Amino acid sequence: MTIYFQHVGEQGGKRDFPKTIGTSTGGLVHFNIDDLPEVTSVLSADQRQDVENMLRKEVPNGFQIWGIPSGAKSVLKNLRRDDWLLLLLSDGPGGSFYYGGRVIFRPEREMFDLSHRLWGEAKFPLIVLLDGRLTSYPWETFRASFGYQENWRLAGQTYRLTPERIGRSQFATETDVHSKCPRTN
Numbered sequence: 652m653t654i655y656f657q658h659v660g661e662q663g664g665k666r667d668f669p670k671t672i673g674t675s676t677g678g679l680v681h682f683n684i685d686d687l688p689e690v691t692s693v694l695s696a697d698q699r700q701d702v703e704n705m706l707r708k709e710v711p712n713g714f715q716i717w718g719i720p721s722g723a724k725s726v727l728k729n730l731r732r733d734d735w736l737l738l739l740l741s742d743g744p745g746g747s748f749y750y751g752g753r754v755i756f757r758p759e760r761e762m763f764d765l766s767h768r769l770w771g772e773a774k775f776p777l778i779v780l781l782d783g784r785l786t787s788y789p790w791e792t793f794r795a796s797f798g799y800q801e802n803w804r805l806a807g808q809t810y811r812l813t814p815e816r817i818g819r820s821q822f823a824t825e826t827d828v829h830s831k832c833p834r835t836n
Contacts, residue, residue, distance in 0.1 A: 654812040655730060656737040656748070656793075657719060658805030664740045664749055667770050671716045672738070672750050673785060681713025682780075689765040690758055690778065702756060710782050714755055718766045718775025723809035727777060730757055736779060739790060742805045746790035752783020796820050 659667070673679035684691060684706045691699045706714065717736065719727065730736075732754055740749040761776035769775075794803065797816040 653729065653731075653734045654737065654817075655727065655734060655809060656739055656812065657717075657723070657809040658739045658742050658807050659749070660807055661741050663807075664738070668738075668749060671718075671769055673715065675785060679783075679785065680715055682716055683707075683713050687716070687765065687780075689762055689768075690756075690780075693758065693760060706755065706780070710755060715750070715752055715781045715783060716769065717752075717779050717781060718762075718770060719777040719779070719809055720774055721761060721776055723777060726809050726811055727757075730754060730779070732756065736781060736783075737788075739805065742790050742794075742803070744791070748786055748788040748790065748793065750783055751786050751788070752781030754779055755782050756780040 668674065669677070669680075671680055671682070684703050691702060694702060717738065734754045736752055736754060737748050738750040738752075740747060757777075757779050762778045763773040763776045765778060766775040767773040793799075794801070797812060797820050799816075
């Protein structure tokens, strides 16, 4: 398991979280595979059946979906099923992570049309299906826990939490990070 995090920003979060993640007042958004024909249309018949069966079994009540700009391809090249993606609303004072989700499925190719359909623009084609929760984990706590500088600004980028940073923290493994971080529904 690897942990990734993306700085979404307050403006992007306000615009896009309600569409495919959820809100604190309305709860999580829940998609099912039938809502996303673009995802399965690029798969072989056997792959499609495997993905549909897995999603119906593991997330029968639905999943969330997030899209990331193509510029993050190199960071996400090893993103796999059961990794985690944390979405950061603000990296300024008082900022916090808004959502954390386990990766359920990631299509191998970029999906510009799906990005456009979901978020109104084609610039988020790296699609990730997630099973997660809303949270309010403080950015300052995360930053201090993993040895990032106080003045580090993420500028809308996506990052991987490296094993070295985890090893130098109070957490022993990625699993410890996941299990010891606070969650909300």
